[in-house]
Amino acid sequence: xxxxxxxxxxxxxxxxxxxxxxxxxxxxxxxxxxxxxxxxxxxxxxxxxxxxxxxxxxxxxxxxxxxxxxxxxxxxxxxxxxxxxxxxxxxxxxxxxxxxxxxxxxxxxxxxxxxxxxxxxxxxxxxxxxxxxxxxxxxxxxxxxxxxxxxxxxxxxxxxxxxxxxxxxxxxxxxxxxxxxxxxxxxxxxxxxxxxxxxxxxxxxxxxxxxxxxxxxxxxxxxxxxxxxxxxxxxxxxxxxxxxxxxxxxxxxxxxxxxxxxxxxxxxxxxxxxxxxxxxxxxxxxxxxxxxxxxxxxxxxxx
Amino acid sequence: xxxxxxxxxxxxxxxxxxxxxxxxxxxxxxxxxxxxxxxxxxxxxxxxxxxxxxxxxxxxxxxxxxxxxxxxxxxxxxxxxxxxxxxxxxxxxxxxxxxxxxxxxxxxxxxxxxxxxxxxxxxxxxxxxxxxxxxxxxxxxxxxxxxxxxxxxxxxxxxxxxxxxxxxxxxxxxxxxxxxxxxxxxxxxxxxxxxxxxxxxxxxxxxxxxxxxxxxxxxxxxxxxxxxxxxxxxxxxxxxxxxxxxxxxxxxxxxxxxxxxxxxxxxxxxxxxxxxxxxxxxxxxxxxxxxxxxxxxxxxxxxxxxxxxxx
Numbered sequence: 001x002x003x004x005x006x007x008x009x010x011x012x013x014x015x016x017x018x019x020x021x022x023x024x025x026x027x028x029x030x031x032x033x034x035x036x037x038x039x040x041x042x043x044x045x046x047x048x049x050x051x052x053x054x055x056x057x058x059x060x061x062x063x064x065x066x067x068x069x070x071x072x073x074x075x076x077x078x079x080x081x082x083x084x085x086x087x088x089x090x091x092x093x094x095x096x097x098x099x100x101x102x103x104x105x106x107x108x109x110x111x112x113x114x115x116x117x118x119x120x121x122x123x124x125x126x127x128x129x130x131x132x133x134x135x136x137x138x139x140x141x142x143x144x145x146x147x148x149x150x151x152x153x154x155x156x157x158x159x160x161x162x163x164x165x166x167x168x169x170x171x172x173x174x175x176x177x178x179x180x181x182x183x184x185x186x187x188x189x190x191x192x193x194x195x196x197x198x199x200x201x202x203x204x205x206x207x208x209x210x211x212x213x214x215x216x217x218x219x220x221x222x223x224x225x226x227x228x229x230x231x232x233x234x235x236x237x238x239x240x241x242x243x244x245x246x247x248x249x250x251x252x253x254x255x256x257x258x259x260x261x262x263x264x265x266x267x268x269x270x271x272x273x274x275x276x277x278x279x280x281x282x283x284x285x286x287x288x289x290x291x292x293x294x295x296x297x298x299x300x301x302x303x
Numbered sequence: 304x305x306x307x308x309x310x311x312x313x314x315x316x317x318x319x320x321x322x323x324x325x326x327x328x329x330x331x332x333x334x335x336x337x338x339x340x341x342x343x344x345x346x347x348x349x350x351x352x353x354x355x356x357x358x359x360x361x362x363x364x365x366x367x368x369x370x371x372x373x374x375x376x377x378x379x380x381x382x383x384x385x386x387x388x389x390x391x392x393x394x395x396x397x398x399x400x401x402x403x404x405x406x407x408x409x410x411x412x413x414x415x416x417x418x419x420x421x422x423x424x425x426x427x428x429x430x431x432x433x434x435x436x437x438x439x440x441x442x443x444x445x446x447x448x449x450x451x452x453x454x455x456x457x458x459x460x461x462x463x464x465x466x467x468x469x470x471x472x473x474x475x476x477x478x479x480x481x482x483x484x485x486x487x488x489x490x491x492x493x494x495x496x497x498x499x500x501x502x503x504x505x506x507x508x509x510x511x512x513x514x515x516x517x518x519x520x521x522x523x524x525x526x527x528x529x530x531x532x533x534x535x536x537x538x539x540x541x542x543x544x545x546x547x548x549x550x551x552x553x554x555x556x557x558x559x560x561x562x563x564x565x566x567x568x569x570x571x572x573x574x575x576x577x578x579x580x581x582x583x584x585x586x587x588x589x590x591x592x593x594x595x596x597x598x599x600x601x602x603x604x605x606x607x608x609x610x611x612x613x614x
Binding site for chain 1: 437457460489499
């Protein structure tokens, strides 16, 4: 029975069959509760379900329901709701960076339209109002972006902006970089093809990738990673989410990433994951998840 | 309402194209013929004429007009020829050359509805292979950059719902900041550039009830460009027609005519709401716009403007 729970997802079949076997054997169920020392309290002769455990069960069962609901939802609505959760349920800000930077211009616009319809506010007004940290201006800029999507790039401009970024990084105090006007301008308004060339020139000029030089700047590093290569970024997120001891928010990322990328760049993410971590993403997911939740994930990830 | 008048029945695009061709032939140009046709066709009709002309003579009509005409007249006709969306993208781009004409950028960002602004930005992508935001950002600096980029990037909620509590609190925030003359405070930019127009109107009404006129408050003793930009944005959001009537008043000032502003307002509003703007102009000055324009301009430029204004 312990195998039916724990980790990610619930092995419904095992649970159901165990429960079925013990329908007329209350002592068996009592034994079960006793054997789960960590989950049940011996409350003066009466082992009750710990509240935590009920909560835990709900979460585990919920993962499966959640993935089905999200999969059925329109991508624009999904993104709008995830963004709203960051602002009103204190989910990690990375999620806003992720949505703003890995979606196409039309998809991000769609999310903003959905946000209007769902919450009767604009996404940018809510981000501007609720986010008071020093990366607020960056975030507002990112969610407001309506980037040019064509291929035409001005190489000279890319070179010059790589230099601008380099100068800003060298001179700024660690906290100030995310508030630097030029950094925000370049990252929130330039087209993605242009930015990728800019990052390439940065590497050539300074010998390091811009991500390395950004260190642990909240939101800044994710921004650059998402703009430069979503598959690489997502493979990192996958690695974090599948680690043992990951917290709830990190675990939620598994559903979010798989559902939002299944139709977009799942193959590239799998390839990036394999390159980074030497394992097949499907195998790790299969190992770490259970039951219907696992089946759902694997079918979205594809063989 | 539009002031543009189109004859009934309207000649076919081919007829118009042929007559224009005739107007270009020989020495010089028959400007009167050009005005008689183009100043009396709406956007769809002008487009048909462009297509017909190109088909018949294998030549771009607008390029031909550019070479045949000159001066303020040419600039006005050039802007007039495009359809409204394309025109705004072009005007935005022109405004970003050398010394940024922030007034035009603010007008385009704030007068349009959220959807209209989006369409202009899409046209800008197509025409210039850049986003409007990135061009505004790279041509401006400091506080102006923050304000202008925020105003052009926003996709405001379009609904009528307002939060009166929020309107009160944000009116207070605005008041506190303006009182201390910190016009470039981030909160002003946040409120002005992200809130819906309905919400902003509610906020300005609260402001008026509690503290008086916000635009008057922004007109501090020392001329402050940024405060002026804020006033323009507020006027464009709350009462655009009144705002354009004011722009026209300044444009036909005795001390010197501002042809750019005159052309801009007349060309951009002749097929939209120039009638109401004219009425406000008259109310404020006791002079008809036609009269003021006739007095301050001359030649073909004058004829063209009057043809657009008269209804």
